[in-house]
Amino acid sequence: MPVAAPLLLSALMFSCGVYGVLARRHGVMLLIAVELMITAANVNLIVFSQLLRDQLGNIVALFIIAVTAAEVGIGIAIVMLLYRQRSTVAVDDLRLMKW
C-alpha cells in the first residue's frame, strides 16, 4: 500500500492547522484549525494501523474522535460565552492574562 500519499495529506492538513492556529484571529476559526491538526494526527494513526496490520491505531483514532467532539463542544461554549461577555471573539483582543 502506498504510504506516502496519505502521509503527505496528513502533513498538509497539519500544516494548515498550524497556520490557522497562528494566523487566524477568530476564535471559532482557531478551534477549526486545532480540529484540523487533530484530524491530521488521526489520519496518521489510521495509515500506520493499516501499514502495520495493528488495530490499535484504529481504536485510538476512534477514541480521539469521540474526545475531540466533547472538546469542541466545550470550546464552542467558551467562545459563545466570550462573545456574550465581550462582544468579540478575536483572540488577540483577549489579553486579560498578560503581565
Added chain:
Amino acid sequence: MMTAGIRQLAWLVPVLPLSAFFLIVFVGKKLPGKGAEIGITFTGIAFVLGLLCFREATTQHNIVERSLTWIRFGGFSLQLGIRVDSLASMMFVVVGLVSVLMQIYSLGYMKGDVRYTWYYAAVNLFTGSMLVLVISNNLLQLLVGWELVGICSYLLIGHWYEEKENSSAAIKAFITTRFGDLGFEIGVILLFVAARTFNIGQIEAKVAAHAISPTLVTVGALLLFAGAVGKSAQFPLHVWLPDAMAGPTPVSALIHAATMVTAGVYMIARIYPLFSASHVALQVIGIIASITMLLAAILACVQRDIKRVLAYSTVSQLGYMMAAMSVGAATAGVFHLWTHAFFKALLFLGSGSVIHAVHSNDMFEMGGLRKFMPVTYVTFLIGSLALAGVPPFAGFWSKDEIVAASYTSGNHLVFFAALITAFLTAFYVGRALTLTFAGRYRRMPIAGAATDDHDHGHHGLPHESPRSMTAPLVILAVLSVVGGLVGTPIHNIFAEWIPIPGAEHGFVLGIMVLSIVIALSGLGLAYAMYARAPYGFGVIDPLERLGPLYRAATNRFYIDDFYMKVFVRPIQYGVSKFVYKVVDQEIIDGAVNAAASGTVLLGKAVRETDERGVDGVVNGFAWITNNASFALRRIQSGNVQGYAAGLFVGVVILAAVLFLRGGM
C-alpha cells in the same frame, strides 16, 4: 600465700573511714551526734578489723597481697593493691586506735565548735588516707595516700582558719612538706624507670637480685628519704611541725604524734631492703636523724608552750626512729613508732586536757595541777616517764633497743647523739611535768589581769576534764605501760611479730643501765631547777642564764628566720611582686587586653563583611531577580497565539535536533 583469712578483707580498713568521710559530709549535720557517731563507729570497726589482721599476720607470718587494675595504658597498667603483712597491720592498729580515741576525746574537746561536723569528716578522711598509704602494695598508691595525708593535715591544722596564725601554720606545713614530696615523687618515678614497676615487693626483689644499679638504688633511696624528711619532720624540713600545733590538740595527737609524721618512718620500713642495700643512703639518714634528734631536743628544752615541747619532742623522737633505720635496726625503729604512738598521743591529749582546763598553753602559767586534775596528772606522768625512758614504761624498751643497736652497729655519731638526746629528753619532760603539775597554781593571783590568751570568763580553779576526754587518756596510759613489754630484751615478741630483713638486734646490759641513769638524772635535774619556779606571772626560765645559747634556741636556731629570709621573703616580695607587677599586670593583663581589643577589631571586621559582603550578595541576588523578572515578564503577553507560536518553534527545533542527530 592466698589463705582465706581475715586479711582478705583488709581493703575495708581504709575504705571504712573514707566512706565515713562521705557519709559525714552528706548526712552528718542531720544526725543527733552531728556526724561524730559515724566517724567513731566506722573507725572503730576499721580498728577491730585491723586488730584481727594483726593477730592473723603475726601468727601466719606471711604477706597477703592482692591487686586489681586501676588504669591501663597500652601494655602497662597501674595497679591498686593491698599488701597486708604484720608491719601494715601493726599500723592499722596504731592508726585505728589513736584515731578512735582522739575522736572520742574530741567529743568533749571540740564540743560546740563552729565546724564540728566538718572536723569529724576531715579526721576520717585523714585516717582513711593514712590507711591507704599503709595498705598500699605499690609506690604510686602510697604516693596517693601520702599526698592525701598532706592535704588533710593542711585542712586540720588550719581548722580554726579565722586566725591568720593558724592558716599560716597550715600553709607552712603544706608547703614545707611539699619540698620533701617533690623528692619523693622524683624517687618514685626513678625507681619505676629502673625497675619497670611500682610494686614494692617486685622492687625489693629486683634490688635483692642486683637488677638495679647501685647508684640508682642510692639515688632512689635518698629521694624517697627526702619525702620522709618532709613528712616525718626531719632536719632541715622540721620547721612545720611545731607550728602545726595551731590545730586543735586532738589533731596534734593524731597527726603529729601517731600517724602522719610516722608515714616517713613507715615508708622506709616498708621498702627497707632498698635502703639497706645502699650504705650511703643509710649514712645520710644517720646524719640527718642525729642532727634532728639533737636539735629538736635542745629546742624542746626552752619552749614555754606545752604543746610546742611535745612538738619538738615528736621531731626528736622521729629522729630516733630514723636513726634506728640508719643503723640497720628497722624493727627497733618500728617498735619505737609503736610505743611512741601511744605515749605521745597520750601526752598530746593530756596537754589538751590541761589547756582545756587552764585556757593557756604557757607552762609558766600552770603549776600545781596535780591537785585539780588527778586523772590527767597520773596519765600524763605515765606518758612522760615513757617518753623519758624510765623502765618499765613503753618508751624505755624501744629507745634502749635503738641506743643498743646504734652502739653495736658502731655508728658513733648516732650513738652519742642518741645518748645526749636521751638526757635532753628526760630533762625537758621533767621540766614540762614539773612546771605543769608540781608546785602551786600560778595563775590565780593574776586572774583578771590582761593576758594574751582567751581567758574569757575563767575565774575559777582548773577542773578535771569530762569523762569522754579522760577515758582515752586512761586507755593510752595503760598501753604506754604494757605496749613496751612486748619488746623487752628478755623476750622480744615484737621482733618476732615484725621481722624486717637486715635488722640486727643488740642488747647490751651496760647501755641499758647507762640509759636508765641518764633518764633519771635528766628528770632529777629538771625537778631541781623548776620545782620551786617563782610565784606569779612573767617567770624567768632558769635556762636563760645560758645566754646566747638560750636566745638562739628560743629563736629556733634562726632556721625559721633563715627560711623566711632566703625563701619566703624573696618569693613574697621578689618573685611574687615581679609576678604581680610584670607577669600578671603587664604580660597576662596585656594579653587579656590585647585579646579583648583584637576581638573588638575582629568583630568590626566581621560586621563590615556582614553588612557589605553578605548583605551585598543577598541584596544583589534580590536586585538581579527583581530586574530580570521585570525584563522577563514581557514574555507573558497574554496573546495565546504568541504562546502557540513559541510552542511550535520549540517543537520544530526539537524535531530538527533529533533529525540532525540521526536518531530517527
